[in-house]
Amino acid sequence: MRAVLPAAVLLTAPLLAACGSDDPSTSTDAGSAKGNRVGNINIGPEQDRVRAEKDERIAALVPKEVREAGVLRTGLSADAAPPLGFFATDDKTRIGSEIDLATLVADTLGLELDGQIVSWENLFVGLDSGKFDAVFSNVTVTEERKDKYDFATYRLDNLAFEAKKGSGWKVDGPEDVAGKTIAVSSGTNQEKILVDWSERNEKAGREPVSIKYFQKDTDYYLALQSGRIDGYLGPNPTVAYHVESAGQSEVIGTLSGAGGDLQGKIAATTKKDSGLVDAYAAALDRVIADGSYAKVLKRWGLSGEAIEKSEINPEGLPRP
Template sequence: MSLPRRALVAAGAVTAALALAACGSGATGASAELAPAKGSTAPNGAVVNLTADQKRVTTPKVDAVAALVPEEIRKRGTLTVVDAIGTTPPLDFYANDDRTIIGVEPDVASLIGDVLGLKVEFNPVSWENIFVGLDSGKYDVGISNITVTEARKEKYDFATYRLDVLGFEARKGSGLKVAGAKDLAGRSVGVASGTNQEKLLISWSEENVRNGLKPIDIKYFQGTEFYLALSSGRIDAYVGPNPSLSFHAVQTGETEVVGTYSGGGADVLGKIAATTRKDNGLVKALNGALNEVIGNGTYAQVLKRWGLDNEAVPTSEVNPPGLPKPKP
């Protein structure tokens, strides 16, 4: 059983790239081909259910937390969740029916809906339209691997639910190990423009030059073509959200993650959060729901089924320190 047509693009010996949208400012792409006949294997060895019949982890409604939901949403009975178009395993992608969005993000959203007693309505859009929809009030909450940043905190409230970890993927056996800027000096590294990972690469390149080392040769990719560049040796590595890269590496067996780094940079532990329009009254309910599922163990079950155990947070925080604003 392979991924659906809209989420799959074959490209020579290497399958098409995973989309890298969420933790930065948006990129597009397609998911990797999943080799096993009846499912895919996550990095932790779990077999991933690719069907529309997800048998999602569920949890009971908690009246005290549900009471925190703004009256308008309670009366409506639905929680409108916006996420990036579903092509990013294991974050969000289409099941083999080409319609049902599955992944860790829909699972987390569903748990929140359970606790709040609300039916979750998924609305897949392009990355930039997540924020357009939140700004206009069209959607209640964005659950799409969105990183907390200081700039975004001026317009949005956040309730955290996962660590933001970036990964560096290279061909297996390349010998490359990435722990910091100097490891990429003089290397050709791919990235999606307008993302947090692009900001990291630029700052690392500048750091290398200040230290008398070669700059990083940054190559930009907005779609699936970067894996061809990686397989052919035109780039030494690609940087993006670690969940996607780790998942892809397991499927192909031809690449590996050769380093990870906080999506918040050296000074801030990057965190992924449910995102809602600032001061609309919803963030306390989201925070309460997340802490409920963290406490009752259903949150851990969701992360485990998608191979993201190592990105769990011990508690949900409201508006923690985020990725700093760029220096003038």
Template sequence: MPTRPARRTAAVALGLASALVLAACGNPSDGAATGAAATGSAAARANTGPDQKRITTPTVDSIAAEVPEAIRRRGTLEIVNSPGSAGPLTFYATDNKTVIGVETDLAHLVAGVLGLEPRVHPASWENMFVGLDSGKYDVGIGNITVTEERKDKYDFASYREDHLAFQAKKGSGLKVTGPEDVAGKRVAVSSGTNQEKLLVEWSEENVRAGRAPVDIKYFQHESDTYLALRSGRIDLHLGPNPTAAYRAATTGDTEVVGTYSGGGATLQGLIAATTKKDNGLVKALADALNEVIGNGTYAKVLKRWSLAGESVAKSEINPPGLPRTNK
């Protein structure tokens, strides 16, 4: 498929730590802080309790009518996501059982437009896709990046830009601008993710250039990853930028040392609502997302979690995704 120019070029997060401090100290209503730097300010403001008082939106009958009949009859939208241990994407509230975060808020908005009761199911990353494949879940709204390979099995309705971040132990002195900066480094990444694909390709590029490959590490739990980072058993962790920036601001034990588009150097990566291919739901999802983009509730949700810098102007069905080779 043809690709489109990146709306943002890959960039290094030079000075991000100081930007986070400034964002946290700024007036929450001044609107100056957006994107990764603004995520830190969410830590002090965001409601992380189980009573979320979510932003709501009314049903739009014409869009609700686009939902497949079996789902309309059921009256629920079965949503799957994969909670982490920290915000702002998908995580547990202070009661340790209620799933909250920007992804969950957006899922509720979509269900509202479609006139369906949102039922959010937490699952591991791998089991999100297993459940979508089997039809157990209608849609995954869980920081899933559009890739050309995934488009073989799934339909996508985009709703957020995808930015990745390299995190290191606070004061590491590391900076990541490209493959050469991770040559020989011990880097943790989650299996089966867009981040893993990027890291593997960078490692291969290093080998072709005569440099050391990346020493890629896998951990089952996020807590184990950060323990390894703090103890020095790994040098870096590559994951979603919002989570990385949020943690850096709230804990002070890590720092973001580089950011990169989830789509690679030539394509802006996109996060999308994900549904089983050809099940008839994707148009309703895209139209619902465009409705909340248009009525302003989408912007309010992203602002609530200080992710305005990752907003999109329009939801697209099956937009260009991360290439199969990303070369």
């Protein structure tokens, strides 16, 4: 179920000098939250975000009308889950890895970040209408989306298998899930991958996967701890966050969100031929080089999804 959240939040850039989800819930109470922390992650309103300095050369790449406005109008998904985007413990301050990365880009471009929270589908409506200059919201590059949008990559798109801590189970391929009971969200890319793996196991004479579906993340957490399921396959960021917060499970394997031999990639998204994608890629390369990008990923437990360089419109997930 998708939560109904406020339509817009203004995230101002000059603060401190030093920062389509498949998950149906944005709750932060599934694990060992203590005060303003979940494990090692700060979920309080005082974020002390990692910040970047304006780069005049890169800022000059921004189209004149955006430079003169001084604002980077950015779409953020209301449907995101921790650690990508969620509300802090005060229930009004929007925090998460996507906001932090958008902030670094806006800083580098010398712009104020105007982060507007809308539903997933309205992210693209906002780009189409010119309401948004960019979307930073866990958008995967696909060949179909490249028809209408330009992309500058900033993170790998990975999935993760989660199991009870100490299971002694590792997943590297289809044979490792044969005969296992695994939960997955219906209608997602990870479901397609799991179904494909199960079919491949059957063709190879191995046991199929018993696939289970739950409406809420808390349901699969309980099923995992009680032993009713062996594992869960979901987006790596949300799995990593749950592992960090609950302390009762572990990541036992990761794979590309694209499946097969293609590495899926998450990217800053802008309307095709808007003139902004070169600026985004250059800004991302700048914060990768100065280390601020790595600090952001580390604070949200996403270092394993780091990239070495931003790519413009790389190969995306194939057309349906």
